[in-house]
Structures are given as structure tokens and as C-alpha cells.
Amino acid sequence: MATITLDTVRKVYAGGVEAVKGVSIDIADGEFIVLVGPSGCGKSTLLRMIAGLEEISTGEIRIGEKVVNKVDPADRDIAMVFQNYALYPHMTVYNNLAYGLKNRGMAKDEIDRRVKEAARILEIGDYLDRKPRALSGGQRQRVAMGRAIVREPAAFLFDEPLSNLDAKLRVQMRVEIKRLQKSLKTTSVYVTHDQLEAMTLADRLVVLSGGNIEQIGAPIDVYDKPASTFVASFIGSPAMNLLKVRKGAAGLELETGSGLTAANPYGRDRYTLGVRPEHLSLVEAGVPAGALTLKATVNVLEPVGAESYLYASCGGTGQEIVIRVESHARFEPGQEITLTAQAKDVHFFDADTGRRVES
Amino acid sequence: MYKSKLSDHLILILGSVLMIGPVLIVFLTSTHDAVEVHRFGLMASWGDHFTETYNKVLFKEGGFTGQVTGVRMLINSLILGIGFGIGKIVLSMLAAYAIVYFRFRMGTFFFWVIFTTLLLPLEVRIMPSYEVVQQLGMLNSYSGMIVPLLASATGTFYFRQFFKSVPDELLEAARIDGAGPFKFFIDILVPTSKTMIAAIFIIMFVYGWNQYLWPMMMTNDEAHFTLVRGIKQILLVWVGSQIPEYNEAFALAVLAMLPPVLVVLIFQSWFIKGLTESDK
Ligand SMILES: Nc1ncnc2c1ncn2[C@@H]1O[C@H](COP(=O)(O)OP(=O)(O)OP(=O)(O)O)[C@@H](O)[C@H]1O
Numbered sequence: 210m211a212t213i214t215l216d217t218v219r220k221v222y223a224g225g226v227e228a229v230k231g232v233s234i235d236i237a238d239g240e241f242i243v244l245v246g247p248s249g250c251g252k253s254t255l256l257r258m259i260a261g262l263e264e265i266s267t268g269e270i271r272i273g274e275k276v277v278n279k280v281d282p283a284d285r286d287i288a289m290v291f292q293n294y295a296l297y298p299h300m301t302v303y304n305n306l307a308y309g310l311k312n313r314g315m316a317k318d319e320i321d322r323r324v325k326e327a328a329r330i331l332e333i334g335d336y337l338d339r340k341p342r343a344l345s346g347g348q349r350q351r352v353a354m355g356r357a358i359v360r361e362p363a364a365f366l367f368d369e370p371l372s373n374l375d376a377k378l379r380v381q382m383r384v385e386i387k388r389l390q391k392s393l394k395t396t397s398v399y400v401t402h403d404q405l406e407a408m409t410l411a412d413r414l415v416v417l418s419g420g421n422i423e424q425i426g427a428p429i430d431v432y433d434k435p436a437s438t439f440v441a442s443f444i445g446s447p448a449m450n451l452l453k454v455r456k457g458a459a460g461l462e463l464e465t466g467s468g469l470t471a472a473n474p475y476g477r478d479r480y481t482l483g484v485r486p487e488h489l490s491l492v493e494a495g496v497p498a499g500a501l502t503l504k505a506t507v508n509v510l511e512p513v514g515a516e517s518y519l520y521a522s523c524g525g526t527g528q529e530i531v532i533r534v535e536s537h538a539r540f541e542p543g544q545e546i547t548l549t550a551q552a553k554d555v556h557f558f559d560a561d562t563g564r565r566v567e568s
Numbered sequence: 569m570y571k572s573k574l575s576d577h578l579i580l581i582l583g584s585v586l587m588i589g590p591v592l593i594v595f596l597t598s599t600h601d602a603v604e605v606h607r608f609g610l611m612a613s614w615g616d617h618f619t620e621t622y623n624k625v626l627f628k629e630g631g632f633t634g635q636v637t638g639v640r641m642l643i644n645s646l647i648l649g650i651g652f653g654i655g656k657i658v659l660s661m662l663a664a665y666a667i668v669y670f671r672f673r674m675g676t677f678f679f680w681v682i683f684t685t686l687l688l689p690l691e692v693r694i695m696p697s698y699e700v701v702q703q704l705g706m707l708n709s710y711s712g713m714i715v716p717l718l719a720s721a722t723g724t725f726y727f728r729q730f731f732k733s734v735p736d737e738l739l740e741a742a743r744i745d746g747a748g749p750f751k752f753f754i755d756i757l758v759p760t761s762k763t764m765i766a767a768i769f770i771i772m773f774v775y776g777w778n779q780y781l782w783p784m785m786m787t788n789d790e791a792h793f794t795l796v797r798g799i800k801q802i803l804l805v806w807v808g809s810q811i812p813e814y815n816e817a818f819a820l821a822v823l824a825m826l827p828p829v830l831v832v833l834i835f836q837s838w839f840i841k842g843l844t845e846s847d848k
């Protein structure tokens with residue numbers, strides 16, 4: 210068990226691609242950190258630098274107190290779970306788990322004890338004699354997890370471990386990983402591009418974009434106070450509605466037309482204004498008008514079961530917004546609606562930089 | 569699923585007859601005595617000299633110096649075949665391992681250099697090769713017959729392609745599991761390549777088994793004769809006023825065929841796997 214510290218870590222690949230641009234994170238002992246971001250944002254690169262599989266161009270990585278920049282992956286006391294599992298195809302499950310321990314010269318009975326223990330925790334005891342090819346995707350995933358936990362390492366590193374599983378299994382394994390991590394209390398760094406996975410697993414989220422950290426924080430804080438329009442549109446599903454607004458005669462108005470009324474709490478000329486679909490309610494349904502009101506025209510209603518998403522356009526030129534409504538609500542295309550949101554649910558971002566504007 | 573039809577079977581039966589027929593005739597002819605063969609040509613019936621001929625071929629000491637028996641030649645051929653098979657696999661696997669997994673200067677360049685040696689088969693470079701072996705004092709030795717031909721562009725190429733298709737994560741997982749370059753090669757790469765190894769072993773074994781020109785140049789004492797040379801020798805030695813021992817030549821040919829057939833039969837399921845399936 211250990212802390213992991215990244216200090217302005219950069220990675221420039223041989224071709225000149227700067228995949229990670231000076232990232233600093235302090236990971237506490239036992240913490241579950243999720244690196245999340247769109248494809249190509251450098252999250253795998255960052256993880257692989259922690260693992261020692263990629264060289265660090267500049268900066269420093271410490272595991273515990275030890276600077277590991279030049280330390281071999283095997284000597285970093287970490288274990289990694291890969292997206293394609295990377296099980297040794299010719300070894301039985303038992304030997305897959307035992308291989309790393311054997312290489313470290315561990316006594317046979319201690320290896321046996323650890324493998325059996327991991328097999329019990331992960332419920333793979335019945336397959337110990339099988340080869341990976343004779344296992345289902347979910348079972349292989351467990352074996353890959355098993356290979357990590359038998360090592361009892363200082364940290365687990367996961368690179369999109371669930372993305373090869375079907376939706377149902379993914380949810381199940383997600384819960385299991387979380388439970389496992391909480392009971393083992395091993396520091397973990399988990400890479401995913403799935404924001405739901407990120408939200409549910411993380412103690413703290415690290416949102417990356419283009420090799421930079423956009424925001425670090427507890428999932429709920431990131432959700433409540435996204436630091437930029439990028440984070441706002443990446444975390445939460447459906448994504449936050451973002452509207453270009455400017456200073457008008459009274460408060461703020463849409464840049465593209467009429468229909469919006471809102472206060473201008475920071476006195477600036479222009480903003481990108483954000484409201485989540487779940488924070489917009491219908492004035493017609495008897496909700497009192499809040500800090501923001503918006504007139505819109507219904508386009509489509511999309512029921513997903515427990516709730517429905519209403520797509521509507523506003524501001525004349527037809528900017529589309531999404532509103533979460535209850536599952537049995539009925540709307541006609543072309544219907545005029547008035548939406549409202551509370552002051553605490555309205556986010557302001559700088560119109561040019563996209564950074565959050567706060568008092 | 570495809571349902572096989574009568575015509576499919578007919579084609580296969582025809583193919584089998586075409587392939588097996590001549591072998592069968594050679595075998596049947598070898599059971600007759602030389603005079604009969606000389607008078608009537610190829611035989612399609614069972615003669616009654618089977619035990620006699622094969623006994624003689626296997627155990628009678630023949631040749632000019634009278635030192636070499638069929639068994640000796642069989643052993644020599646086996647040494648050549650197995651030596652080629654194992655030697656070429658070891659060498660080309662190591663070469664491919666270096667090319668694929670180690671970033672050394674001009675690795676790709678060296679690979680293509682090795683690859684272009686395919687354009688220079690043994691026959692083209694036989695004189696210089698002979699010269700080198702002779703100066704190293706390796707004439708009339710098994711190592712002289714085997715070692716100079718061990719470098720294999722084909723083998724290196726196949727193993728390179730195979731190693732390239734092994735997912736990088738396997739190497740990375742092994743590195744995290746504390747396996748160095750040597751351990752990774754022995755513990756992971758060799759076992760995952762075993763179907764490939766089997767396939768290449770068959771090809772190289774047969775290649776070594778059928779070597780004619782090179783062993784002939786390398787050796788002049790009869791103790792190093794291989795079966796393939798022995799067949800030729802029978803027809804040469806007794807040529808003259810005597811009738812050549814056709815039956816013995818045929819018997820030797822049958823014997824020369826058996827080991828490669830056995831190797832193929834034993835390894836065939838692996839062979840097919842190695843060429844078609846990727847088990848990674
Ligand atoms: N070996 C490499 N050589 C050169 N550039 C690379 C290499 N590996 C990755 N990159 C580049 O670095 C950037 C970050 O890649 P990385 O694999 O870290 O992305 P990622 O966030 O994990 O994306 P994904 O979600 O698709 O896995 C990408 O632009 C990629 O093209």
C-alpha cells in the first residue's frame with residue numbers, strides 16, 4: 210500500500226506527439242483514482258508511465274517515498290490489468306496467477322495459499338486447471354484481476370478492464386471491482402472513457418483532455434461544479450446544455466435570439482451558460498419560475514424507461530437542448546414550452562476559454 | 569454446414585490413388601528379386617523376397633569399403649533431418665526474437681538482408697561455402713554437413729511474422745510479473761509458438777532429410793552416407809556387366825520415405841494449427 214505522486218509528468222513520443230503535458234496528481238494511500246477522458250487524451254500513456262512501461266520524458270513519479278522514474282516495472286510493486294486481459298495462453302489459470310510469484314522466488318506453499326485465496330475471492334476456484342481459451346470473457350476478466358491481487362501490490366493499475374465485456378457483465382464487474390478495492394484498500398488508478406464507470410468507481414476523478422488535467426475532484430463535486438465546458442459536456446449523460454449568452458437590456462439574453470431570461474451575477478458581457486437536462490423543469494407543470502427561464506419548441510420525445518428525454522430548440526435559430534422529463538409525460542412536436550432552473554443549477558463559463566466563472 | 573457430395577469423394581479418391589499408387593508400386597516391386605524386376609519392369613504384385621531384400625538392405629555392409637549398412641545410412645539421415653530441424657528453429661527463433669523485440673540500430677535493415685539471402689540458394693554459393701568449411705576442417709563430419717546450412721531466412725521470416733502478431737500486452741504483463749528477456753522468451757514466447765515450431769520442424773526436417781548435393785560435397789567417407797545418397801550408390805556400384813539391384817534401390821527408397829511420413833503424421837495436427845489458427 211502506498212501513495213503515488215505525479216509531479217509535472219510529461220510524455221513526448223518518438224514521433225514528437227506530446228501525449229501528456231505536465232500532469233501533477235497526489236494520490237493518497239488506498240484511494241481509487243479514475244482517469245477519464247475522450248479517446249487519445251493520454252490516459253493510457255499516463256497509466257503506462259506509472260507502470261513503467263513507458264519512459265517519462267520529464268517530471269517525476271513517486272510510489273511511496275521512492276522515485277521510480279528509472280525503476281523496472283517488476284520492481285515498482287504494482288500490478289496491472291489490461292483491456293485484453295493479456296493472460297498467458299499456454300498456462301493454466303493457476304499458473305497464470307502463480308507466474309509472477311514464482312519469478313519472485315516465493316515459496317511454493319505461500320504461492321499456493323495466495324492463489325487459492327484469490328481464487329476464492331474472485332470465485333474462479335473451479336477453473337484453476339483450465340487454459341484461458343476455455344474461459345468466457347467475464348471469467349478471463351476475473352483471472353486477470355486475480356493475477357493482480359495475488360501479488361498483493363502497493364497499487365493496482367487498470368486500463369479499461371471492462372470495455373471488452375457486454376453491458377450487463379460490465380455493470381456486475383464494476384460493482385465487484387469497487388467492492389474488492391474497498392476491502393483490499395489498495396491504491397488504484399483506473400483508466401476509462403466511460404463517464405458512468407468513472408463516476409461510480411472513483412474516490413476522485415481526474416478528467417483529462419488533450420494531455421492536460423481539466424479537473425480533479427470527487428465525482429459529485431465534478432458533477433456539481435464542472436471546471437470547464439469540456440468537463441461539463443463530458444461528465445453526465447445526457448450532456449449538459451450549453452448556450453451562448455450575452456448581456457442584454459435586463460440580465461442575459463441568447464446570442465442567437467430571444468426566449469431566455471436570466472440574471473447576470475458576475476457582470477460580464479458574454480458567457481457560455483450551462484444547465485443539466487435534469488435541472489430544467491416545466492413552468493407549465495406548475496414549477497415556479499427560478500433564476501432562469503427559457504422558451505423552447507418541442508422536437509422529439511425519447512423515452513428510455515425510467516425517464517424520458519425531451520429534445521427542443523430555442524433561440525430562433527434552432528439550438529437544440531435536452532430536458533429530462535418523467536417517463537409518462539406526453540408532448541407534441543411543435544408544442545411551445547417554458548423551462549426554468551434554480552440559480553444553484555445554472556453554470557457560467559467564460560465565453561472564450563470555457564473555464565468556469567465563479568465569484 | 570457444407571454437405572459433402574459423391575463427386576467430392578470421387579475427387580479425393582482419385583487424388584489418393586494418384587499419390588499412393590506409385591508408392592505402392594515401388595513397395596511391391598521391392599519385394600521381387602532383381603532379375604525379375606530387370607525382366608518384367610515394375611511389379612504390381614507381392615513378390616516373396618520381402619524379408620530377404622529388406623534384411624540385406626538394412627544390415628548388409630555395402631559400398632566400396634564395406635562399412636555402411638542401411639541402418640547406418642538411416643541414422644545419418646535422421647541426424648541430418650533432426651539437426652536441420654532443431655538447429656534452424658533455434659537459430660531463426662533467436663534471430664526473429666532479436667529483430668522483433670529489441671530495438672537495435674538498423675534492425676529492419678538486417679531483417680531484409682537476411683530475407684534477401686533467399687535469393688541466393690545453396691547452389692549459387694556452394695563453392696565459397698565449401699571453401700570455408702574445408703578451411704575450418706569440418707569436412708567429413710556431421711557438423712560440417714549441418715552447421716553451414718543452419719541460417720534460415722524462411723524460418724526467421726515465419727517467426728518474425730508470428731512474434732509480431734503476439735499482443736504487446738503479453739510482454740508487458742510478463743515484464744510486470746518480473747520476467748526478464750530470457751525468461752520471457754523461454755516461459756512465454758517458446759510455448760506460445762509451439763504450433764509454429766512444429767510446422768517449421770516438419771518443413772526443415774524434410775529439407776534436411778532430402779539434402780543430396782551438400783552432404784555429397786562435405787563427405788567422402790561412406791560412414792557419413794545418407795539414405796538419399798545410398799539409393800544412388802546402389803545403382804552406381806553394381807552397374808557393369810551385372811544387373812543393378814533394382815529391388816534394393818526400391819527398398820531403400822521406401823525406407824527413405826518412411827521417417828518423413830512419420831514426422832508429418834505425428835505433427836500434422838500441430839502443423840495445420842500452426843499454419844491456420846492463432847492461439848494467443
Ligand atoms: N507509441 C506511440 N508513439 C507515438 N504516439 C503515441 C504512441 N502511443 C500513443 N500515442 C499518441 O499519444 C496520444 C495519447 O494516447 P493514449 O494511448 O494515451 O490515449 P488514450 O487516452 O488511452 O486513448 P484511448 O481511450 O483511445 O485508449 C494519442 O494521440 C496517441 O496517438
Ligand SMILES: [Mg+2]
Binds near residue numbers: 252253254
Ligand atoms: Mg487507452
